[in-house]
Amino acid sequence: MSGEAGGRLIVGPFNRVEGDLEVQLDIRDGVVASARVNSPLYRGFERMLPGKDPRDALTIVPRICGICSISQSAAAARALAQACGMTPEPQGERIAALIHAIENVSDHLTHFNLFFMPDFTRTAYAGRAWYPRAVDRFAAMAGGAQRATVEARAGLMHVLGMLAGKWPHTLAIQPGGVTRAPTARDRIRILASLAAFRGHLETVVFGAPVEAFAALNSTAALLAWDRGDAGLFLEIAADLDLSGQGRGQGRYMSFGAYPLEDGHGFAPGAWLGAPAALETTAITEDLSHSWMLGNASHPARGMTEPDETMRDSAYSWCKAPRYQGRVMETGALARQVIDGHPLARDLAGGGVLARVAARLLELARTQMLMEDLARGITPEARFITGPVTLRDGEGEGLVEAARGALGHWLRIERGRIALYQIVAPTTWNFSPRDSAGTPGALEAALVGAPVSEGEETPLSVQHIVRSFDPCMVCTVH
Numbered sequence: 001m002s003g004e005a006g007g008r009l010i011v012g013p014f015n016r017v018e019g020d021l022e023v024q025l026d027i028r029d030g031v032v033a034s035a036r037v038n039s040p041l042y043r044g045f046e047r048m049l050p051g052k053d054p055r056d057a058l059t060i061v062p063r064i065c066g067i068c069s070i071s072q073s074a075a076a077a078r079a080l081a082q083a084c085g086m087t088p089e090p091q092g093e094r095i096a097a098l099i100h101a102i103e104n105v106s107d108h109l110t111h112f113n114l115f116f117m118p119d120f121t122r123t124a125y126a127g128r129a130w131y132p133r134a135v136d137r138f139a140a141m142a143g144g145a146q147r148a149t150v151e152a153r154a155g156l157m158h159v160l161g162m163l164a165g166k167w168p169h170t171l172a173i174q175p176g177g178v179t180r181a182p183t184a185r186d187r188i189r190i191l192a193s194l195a196a197f198r199g200h201l202e203t204v205v206f207g208a209p210v211e212a213f214a215a216l217n218s219t220a221a222l223l224a225w226d227r228g229d230a231g232l233f234l235e236i237a238a239d240l241d242l243s244g245q246g247r248g249q250g251r252y253m254s255f256g257a258y259p260l261e262d263g264h265g266f267a268p269g270a271w272l273g274a275p276a277a278l279e280t281t282a283i284t285e286d287l288s289h290s291w292m293l294g295n296a297s298h299p300a301r302g303m304t305e306p307d308e309t310m311r312d313s314a315y316s317w318c319k320a321p322r323y324q325g326r327v328m329e330t331g332a333l334a335r336q337v338i339d340g341h342p343l344a345r346d347l348a349g350g351g352v353l354a355r356v357a358a359r360l361l362e363l364a365r366t367q368m369l370m371e372d373l374a375r376g377i378t379p380e381a382r383f384i385t386g387p388v389t390l391r392d393g394e395g396e397g398l399v400e401a402a403r404g405a406l407g408h409w410l411r412i413e414r415g416r417i418a419l420y421q422i423v424a425p426t427t428w429n430f431s432p433r434d435s436a437g438t439p440g441a442l443e444a445a446l447v448g449a450p451v452s453e454g455e456e457t458p459l460s461v462q463h464i465v466r467s468f469d470p471c472m473v474c475t476v477h
Contacts, residue, residue, distance in 0.1 A: 019472025079397030092177020177384035246464030252334035330404025
């Protein structure tokens with residue numbers, strides 16, 4: 001039924017979302033009173049892998065997703081390296097970090113321009129002062145920002161062609177480093193491509209140097225930004241009070257982005273109102289509301305056994321990951337809060353505005369990081385060690401995809417994969433309830449969203465869902 005003073009509304013499928021998503025809303029007095037998020041597509045990658053040569057994971061798991069395949073590659077390589085007792089070459093780690101960062105910033109740019117902002121071109125907003133500019137910039141297939149984004153992204157992706165051979169589904173990232181050793185000429189070409197991408201960010205997205213946007217230190221300073229497409233978004237956000245929509249619970253987690261010999265590009269950790277060290281042993285997956293069999297357990301001891309009866313108490317194929325028994329939000333906002341950026345910490349606990357602004361902040365900061373990574377390339381160094389020597393063992397590969405914390409857990413027995421479990425960012429953010437009845441991050445964020453009379457796909461719900469940048473094909477692997 002449509003959104004009335006009260007009733008139930010099922011929203012989905014969503015367009016401009018990778019994979020299938022369905023949201024059931026209970027509506028009272030014109031707002032969402034409760035929500036249940038269903039991931040209706042089961043895929044079964046975790047059941048494909050046992051029995052295979054562990055090195056096969058490097059080929060198979062990137063096929064989980066065509067958007068964040070490098071993230072999956074990086075996680076698989078790190079899990080295999082740990083299980084086999086390998087340490088990547090430092091210069092190999094540097095190139096792997098650069099390859100990964102390019103995928104993540106391309107994802108952020110695509111999400112902002114092609115997935116998120118087009119919702120503000122809907123005719124329901126035609127009376128707003130900013131509407132004509134939003135249509136000019138972000139209308140589907142015609143917006144100026146979209147055309148510029150596709151061109152800038154393609155230019156940046158040339159670096160992946162040079163270093164990774166192809167995208168998606170590269171085999172360049174290996175447990176011992178990377179397969180392609182860049183030359184001095186490659187280093188010059190990489191820096192030139194990064195300079196061109198910086199030009200796009202500074203002329204189109206921010207309308208100012210990336211350092212200026214990265215220097216913003218408060219929500220007030222952010223909302224005063226009036227340049228570039230970021231300024232248009234912030235004008236819209238202020239007019240529609242996007243800061244008040246879809247607010248989170250202020251608990252964040254990051255596995256740490258871009259691991260290097262001397263640390264991470266963005267630090268790992270947890271945020272429970274204050275910074276805390278990350279304890280990966282405190283992660284569990286609850287199955288009480290999933291169409292899965294088994295008990296709550298750590299992923300290293302977990303199982304993926306579909307419940308073919310699809311029992312009534314369950315409503316999603318997605319498991320419910322928890323950290324110390326708590327719901328955690330993951331993504332760009334989590335990374336920047338945990339890394340200690342003052343703007344992100346001022347936005348902590350925020351909603352749609354906070355999540356999208358954090359992606360813009362990360363675009364600016366990652367551009368500077370990528371330039372540092374490229375300047376540090378030493379062509380005469382070793383970029384890979386090996387070969388992989390298989391042995392019985394366990395490993396965890398913890399990385400940060402664009403959407404947040406991605407973990408792979410691997411166990412090898414007698415030279416074969418005995419267990420492979422994956423917890424993806426959207427598994428965290430779009431989880432169902434757990435055995436205590438606690439809603440997942442999106443389910444909680446949707447409570448209070450306004451639903452107008454006759455809305456079958458409420459605009460507020462779309463903004464909140466897209467603020468998490470869901471990737472549903474990664475959610476149930």
